[in-house]
Amino acid sequence: MESGSVSFDGDPGDYITGGASYSYSTDDNDQLTADSPLDNSRVTVSISGYNGDQWSLTFDAPGSAALVPGTYETTSRYPYNGAGPGLDLSGNGRGCDDATGIFTINNAVFGSNGYVQTLDATFEQYCNGATAGARGEVHIANPPPPERLQLALAVATDGIAHRVNGNAVLHGTVTCSQPISVSVDGTVTQIVRKVLVRGSFSTQVTCTPGSQVQWTAAAVPTGTTPFGKGLAEAITRAIAYDIPYDEYVFVTDTSTVRLTRS
Numbered sequence: 403m404e405s406g407s408v409s410f411d412g413d414p415g416d417y418i419t420g421g422a423s424y425s426y427s428t429d430d431n432d433q434l435t436a437d438s439p440l441d442n443s444r445v446t447v448s449i450s451g452y453n454g455d456q457w458s459l460t461f462d463a464p465g466s467a468a469l470v471p472g473t474y475e476t477t478s479r480y481p482y483n484g485a486g487p488g489l490d491l492s493g494n495g496r497g498c499d500d501a502t503g504i505f506t507i508n509n510a511v512f513g514s515n516g517y518v519q520t521l522d523a524t525f526e527q528y529c530n531g532a533t534a535g536a537r538g539e540v541h542i543a544n545p546p547p548p549e550r551l552q553l554a555l556a557v558a559t560d561g562i563a564h565r566v567n568g569n570a571v572l573h574g575t576v577t578c579s580q581p582i583s584v585s586v587d588g589t590v591t592q593i594v595r596k597v598l599v600r601g602s603f604s605t606q607v608t609c610t611p612g613s614q615v616q617w618t619a620a621a622v623p624t625g626t627t628p629f630g631k632g633l634a635e636a637i638t639r640a641i642a643y644d645i646p647y648d649e650y651v652f653v654t655d656t657s658t659v660r661l662t663r664s
Contacts, residue, residue, distance in 0.1 A: 404447075404544055405428050405434075406428060406436075406544075407428070408427075409423075409426070411537065412535065412536040412537075416532065416534040433450040433452075435450075437516060438517075444469060445521055446460040447521075457494065459491050460480045460488065462483060462488030464485055473504065477503045478501070478502065489501065489505050489525060491538075504525070505525035507523050519547060520542060522540070524537070524540075547646075552578065555653045557655050557657040561573070561662075562661060563631055565664065569623070570590045570592070570661055571618065571621075572603065575615060575617065578609035578615075578642065584642045585606050585640070588604075589602050589603075590602075592629055592630070594632075602622070605618065605619040632660070634659050635657070635658060635659075639654045639655075
């Protein structure tokens, strides 16, 4: 949820507002959500009022240009604005079939992955060719975007080939920049008496920033030949979910591991 405010009102006869005034603020428990594509060419502010009101306000730069401070004139209704600037205020069951208008971006600061840090804008919209219009302003003020998740994986060069069950046990460490759950998985491949032995492994650990967190996992051979003493190839992956950026982060490692009998 964003931090900020949106307010607008309309002339008598304006279809969208009905000539009324509306004001929303996160200080009053209204919810605002601002979204932008990766190229920062557009911002849509979704308004969920504490009183049940639902509105959407979109500012779209011409073409694929970034939305930067300035005045955007002769707008068309987004998303039918083609290569020109687009604007759309709709909600509470009302929307324009066609619309013209103008908006001014006074300040716009974006982080990565569509994060809207700051947006200060004013606008006017005229619905379906009417002379009565709606006008308003939006102010979004969020903290700087959070850092992306940093993940590192290390695989120890020593491992164990169990005499009893034939498994290969590997170990290593993961480090992270956020407190997060990390999954470690991979495959072990070895030639034993001219037989290709392969098995997969997986485990999960809770990673704490600033610490090297130990992980251990056992690879079970897929055939009847057990893992044995000697060199083996381990292909390992660590994966975690970066919640603020809604994406998975993973790192891989290919290592030669010396297995000893145990």
